[in-house]
Every structure is written in C-alpha cells, then in structure tokens.
C-alpha cells in the first residue's frame with residue numbers, strides 16, 4: 536500500500552471510533568479489529584462514506600491463534616503496518632477482592648493485557664525489519680490510582696504501563712516507538728451506562744477541568760503519539776484526563 540497503515544483493535548468502540556476517524560483524517564489506511572460485528576460494520580460504513588480507506592475484521596483478541604492468522608493476512612494484503620493502536624479493554628467486572636471470581640479476574644487481565652501483548656508480538660518482527668513503526672497501548676487513570684473493586688482492571692492497566700516501557704526499550708534500537716495513552720473518565724456508552732444521569736454529571740464535575748473527556752480528546756492524544764511530532768518520545772504514558780489523577 537502507498538498509504539501508511541494503522542491497525543486499531545477495539546476500533547469499533549466508543550474511543551475506538553473517534554481514533555479511527557482521526558487517523559483516517561491523518562491519512563492512514565485503517566484496519567479495524569473488533570469482536571462487535573454490528574459496531575464494526577457501522578464504523579466501516581461511516582469511514583468509507585467519509586472517503587477513508589478502511590477494512591474491518593471480526594476477531595476475539597484474546598485468542599492467540601486468531602491474532603497470528605489475522606495479522607499475517609493483514610501483512611500480506613497491506614505489505615506494511617506503520618501503526619498499531621491497542622484500545623480494546625475495560626473494567627468488565629467489579630467486585631471486592633474476596634468475592635472476585637477467578638475466571639472474571641483472568642478475563643479482565645486477558646483483554647487488557649494479554650491481547651495487548653499478542654498484538655504487539657504480531658507486529659514487532661515486521662516493524663523491526665522495516666526499522667520503523669509506532670505502537671500505542673491503552674492504560675487508564677486507574678492504572679495509576681487503583682480503584683476499589685477494580686483490582687483486576689487497575690493491575691492490568693498498571694501492567695500495560697510497565698509492558699510499554701519494557702517494549703519501548705526493546706524496540707528503540709530498531710527505530711520503533713512504543714507509548715501508552717491513559718484516558719481519564721471518557722464519555723463512551725459502555726462507561727456512561729454504569730451511572731445514572733445525575734451521578735454521571737456529579738462525577739464529571741469533580742474532575743478538575745469540570746467535565747469528562749470526549750472520545751475525540753483521547754483521539755487527539757493518539758494522533759499526537761502516532762505523529763512525527765512525537766518522534767523522540769518513547770516508553771511514555773500520555774495522561775489525557777482533565778487533571779483527574781491529581782484528585
């Protein structure tokens with residue numbers, strides 16, 4: 536492909552859609568990986584209507600064999616992967632630790648951490664050979680502060696930060712940058728669904744900047760980390776949270 540190629544997992548989600556729109560605007564050809572077929576189809580249609588080059592693949596991101604096959608197919612088709620954005624994730628399950636079912640605890644780690652590892656592993660060889668590439672992983676404010684009931688999520692998002700630093704050190708000599716974005720409270724359907732309207736407004740007002748993030752706020756951070764403006768930035772976590780981790 537002539538165009539730069541971006542693979543965005545979770546690209547049909549609330550933040551994901553804003554990210555693929557923004558990367559389309561920046562001129563990338565897009566491959567969206569997501570298990571939600573309906574949202575994936577709608578996202579693809581929207582991007583194509585806007586004239587962006589885009590493709591969608593349904594995938595279970597915690598399945599190592601599916602990831603391997605899919606990334607090999609993308610590499611064959613596109614010939615290059617310039618940018619990987621690992622976005623899929625979420626709290627999924629919230630319990631006090633003494634009640635946290637092990638299967639749910641592991642499920643949270645699998646989507647937030649294992650899927651990130653698998654997708655990074657799938658692009659690293661190609662990026663090293665091309666001596667170019669950018670990887671952006673997704674952490675969270677909870678990866679810094681922790682959160683009651685969120686032992687699995689907070690641990691996975693803190694692990695994403697340490698994973699990102701380690702991979703950045705491995706890849707720096709090969710011309711590949713690896714960073715993380717850490718959104719704060721962001722207005723996506725999944726997260727807003729956990730609050731009633733009054734609670735959501737109260738929570739948003741507690742943030743130092745007085746509002747929750749729009750998904751587009753996070754997309755701007757991703758676009759910056761992907762760009763040559765961040766050409767000397769690696770191993771870092773960019774906090775886009777209106778100041779909320781200082782609360």
Ligand SMILES: NC(=O)c1ccc[n+]([C@@H]2O[C@H](COP(=O)([O-])OP(=O)(O)OC[C@H]3O[C@@H](n4cnc5c(N)ncnc54)[C@H](O)[C@@H]3O)[C@@H](O)[C@H]2O)c1
Pocket residue numbers: 544545546547548549550551568569570571574594595596597622623624625626646673674675676717718719720721722723724725726
């Ligand atoms: N929204 C927030 O307030 C917030 C705050 C901090 C961090 N984050 C992080 O940002 C990322 C995106 O959050 P969001 O609010 O847009 O979530 P979302 O649920 O709207 O989007 C996540 C997308 O990932 C896909 N996905 C999830 N698990 C998958 C799997 N196993 N295989 C394939 N696809 C899968 C879903 O289908 C969905 O389209 C997550 O990693 C989340 O932890 C979000």
